[in-house]
Amino acid sequence: MSFFKLPKISDVSEKLVELKARSITDIQATFVDAAGSTVSTKQVIANSLKFDVTNGFDEQIIAGSVRFKLGNNTFIDRAGTLYRDVDPANNSGTLSGTVQYGTGKVELSSWTPNVDNTLVLQSLTTTTDIPPINQVSFRTPAIPIRPSSLTVVVGTLEFGQLTLRADDNGVIETAEAHGGINYETGFVDLYFYKKTEITAANREDIESKNWYSVELEYAENAKQYINYPVWVAPESVRYNAVAYSYIPLDAEILGLSATRLPLDGRVPIFRVGDIGIISATKMYQMTDHVAGKTYELGDQRIAYCELEDSAGTKVPYDMYVVDYDYGKFTLSGDFALNALVPPLSAKYSYQDMGLIKDVQINGQVTFTKPVTHNYSAADSIVGSALVIGDMQARYTRKFVQPTWSNDWKDEASGGAISAQYNDALYPIQVTNNGATQERWALVFTDNTNFRIIGETSGQIGTGTVNTDCSPINPVTHAPYFTIKKEGWGNGWASGNVLRFNTIAANHPIWVIRTVKQSEPTVLSDSFQIMLRGDIDRVA
Incomplete structure (x- = not known):
């Protein structure tokens, strides 16, 4: 590596010129008779300042080595981007321009005006030992990577700093950079080139490059193109990404063994045929x-x-x-x-x-x-979708027993009785709108009247064998069930019980909502469950 300062004039050449008098009589002379009569000042506004810090040399600048002073401002290089007056307390400065590592050209877009315009080079390191590259491949140390979190910054020899960001699919595509990242494996592969049309004006210049090969040319829409390399300083490449890490869950807390679950805890919810x-x-x-x-x-x-x-x-x-x-x-x-x-x-x-x-x-x-x-x-x-299938309300497990002991078993106890309800001719009527998932007991208080008791609903009313029994569901305003008066036989006595179950037209669903660890932003949270059903329409 070598250290250089700006070139200075090292010699002065002397040249002798012979001057002769001329005899022409019509020579006109213009002179100023007052010293300050033609003095004027013109102010020129420049939108940028350009100069070469490697004037006279053809060597590559090492990234981060440029430092110079212009007026009262000090400029430093960060991956091809120049910042001025960096505060050592917080390492922040004002974005002021760019530097090309391959040519040494500096372009300033921001500086302090009306100050001394003398440029003082304080630091510059060049090299001939580190060749530039036009491809970068690496793997992140932690995986998986959060989508859209990868940012790659490189310093090029001709185009200054490039800041590249991957999209949700991991693709990086710009005019100078092409490639992407696999978020699951953390592998990044980038190629740096510019798609350039080959014309008669630039063919000679392109063919003179040491990387040129006729095999690199390709045709597109009746035109010839070549991928012109964009050279990158390898020491300038850096990246930033966010990776996920997962804490193993206790099987007792989770309720199932997590041995076969993926490392990130995610399980597939879509399968072919579902x-x-x-x-x-x-x-x-x-x-x-x-x-x-x-x-x-x-x-x-x-x-x-x-x-x-x-x-x-x-x-x-x-x-x-x-x-x-x-x-x-x-x-x-x-x-x-x-x-x-x-x-x-x-x-x-x-x-x-x-x-x-x-x-x-x-x-x-x-x-x-x-x-x-x-x-x-x-x-x-x-x-x-959770496929439930056909649903229809119905009743099951009808039987009678002599006494009621608040035991909600699905078989009779205490022996047989002569009284019975004839559901073969007069079945208990239930509807999808009114029926609920419930066990019912009709407990007789005498030979004609009875109490209507549900296992979870409690006593909801009374009835008699002389009229149809249709207790109303207060939610849907439809009967829980309807027992026809014609189905009651004789022989009922106080304490006798008619037992049956109603099955509702619903499906048991276990709803679990997962919220990531964070501070609450709202005081309440809610969600809705909507069932999708297919029906037969009558024309």
């Missing part, structure tokens, strides 16, 4: 709230729609009617705000459900049929 759903959720802002008016959403064939006010309070469902096929909703004729706070808005979603054909490790999911809506990444999600 059902997948694409869903988009949008918000429609209402400009007014006129009773009886119909409002059109921007989409048709929507899956659900509900109205809420500006405070998040839901508008009662009986105050509007939704046309799901055409994407419209109409306020009722007697609509009134009451306690609602305008403006109102409609939150709605539309969906496509299909069979999953293919799943790629990069997250790409392919369906066996095309989607029927337009989806954008901002308001759409893809989810797997």
